[in-house]
Amino acid sequence: MISNANEDSNPGEETSMNYTIDAIAKELGLSKTTVSRAISGKGRISESTRQRVADFIKEINYMPSAVARSLAASKTFNIGLIFPQDSTLDEMPYFQDVMVGVCEAAMDHDYDVLNILADNNDIHSLDRAITNKKIDGLIVSRCIKDSRVIEYLKDKELPYVVLGNPLEEGILYVDNDNKTAARRMMEALIDQHMKKFALIGGNESFFVTQSRLEGYLEGLNKRGIDVNENLIFLNAHRGERLKSIVSTILENEVDCIVCMDDVLCNNTLLFLQTSGVSVPKDVKLVSYYDSKLLLNHTPSITSLYFDSKYLGAQGVDVLMRKIDGKVAQSRILTDFNLQMRESTR
Structure with missing residues (x-):
């Protein structure tokens, strides 16, 4: 085993602080690629090797850094939440509730949320986030006719979900009834x-x-x-x-x-x-x-x-299914009082 730099640590309390994928690979006599595949769950390796890596990283309490995790899974582990720039102060209670629901649900999937301002007047921030590959998917918080945001997203391969029914085939959405x-x-x-x-x-x-x-x-x-x-x-x-x-x-x-x-x-x-x-x-x-x-x-x-928080959370659930390559379907939420x-x- 590679020794921990903290000489004062108690036996059995060794942490992953000094471990990298390279160090784990050397310790186990495996290639870095094999270790990365075992951690990400992707790629063709034997189940015994995958289990061997899993047992070892559990023993050392290894948690991959955000960068290493992203590289291993070919993901950013970020989703974007699009707010309209022209929203008014009076609309903030709704958008705030949606944001809380989105953030809480994203956290459950080990994702972070990037807030993006975009509407029919300006989509530069949205274009920059996608061009620079900062996100794995998007939640569109406002659904309007002739939306420049939605028209832009149609031409991209990035998964997205609209909060509100756009009344158009092929667009994933979550909406209240x-x-x-x-x-x-x-x-x-x-x-x-x-x-x-x-x-x-x-x-x-x-x-x-x-x-x-x-x-x-x-x-x-x-x-x-x-x-x-x-x-x-x-x-x-x-x-x-x-x-x-x-x-x-x-x-x-x-x-x-x-x-x-x-x-x-x-x-x-x-x-x-x-x-x-x-x-x-x-x-x-x-x-x-x-x-x-x-x-x-x-x-x-x-x-x-x-429940606008629930609306946002359901949007994330549908989006994550799409990101993970699972069957994703639009949802109409029937709970209201x-x-x-x-x-x-």
Whole structure:
């Protein structure tokens, strides 16, 4: 055995600090290539040799360095998580939860996460990470129509998974069942004797906007409520438009305002309160997405809860299957909760 440099170590406490693949190869009388194959689990060597190496590295508590591990496995052991550069501060709770889920899941696979800023305006960081071979795969955190990021990735051999359904064959994705959740919310509200609704939605280029719209319409139809197209407002995220929309809705004396996300709901509630409109006495209010942004409001807001951390973690699970050469399939997550609170009572 090669002696440990630490003379003060107790017998039996020898560590791998001074061991390299070269040193292990010499100790066992094997080639460096054979040892690398045994450690990585790849390459054609006998099972007895593989076991011999495994027993030895366990005995010395050997842990390969990140560089050695990467070289042995022909991997970087990094995945990229793409965030849009044009995301707003209000969107951070969602992206933060996704990031935590991705990082925790990646850790379970002994992978690190490289955050990358890229969107339709700029993909230089993404191109650099791929060109310099810094990552083994990617998670795309936002799914939009005509995505420059996704179009770029289609031409690359690198595995990637989109959070959100891009409605396109051949693209791996993980998404919440937004359509069913929105439908179930509408059915629950109608069952509470609400009949007249207005819908406020965000960017219609986001696929999630379309899914939630479909669920809204389906819920009304299933309960026999006529759809008033004049009370459906999309792209309400733009500038001062929301105030005008809410004013129009109030003039139509609806029972309930349905907002597609927490940001729109938060801003709608603030406008209602400053206008002297009482929620839920004068009008009910609902959000299709529950987050920390709505946490401390009075009244508390009826909303749909999705576990964004779990969404991110499932994205990693699908991606790792693809990276490891296993069968990888897209997933629709059906777990959600209807949070019925004060704003609809």
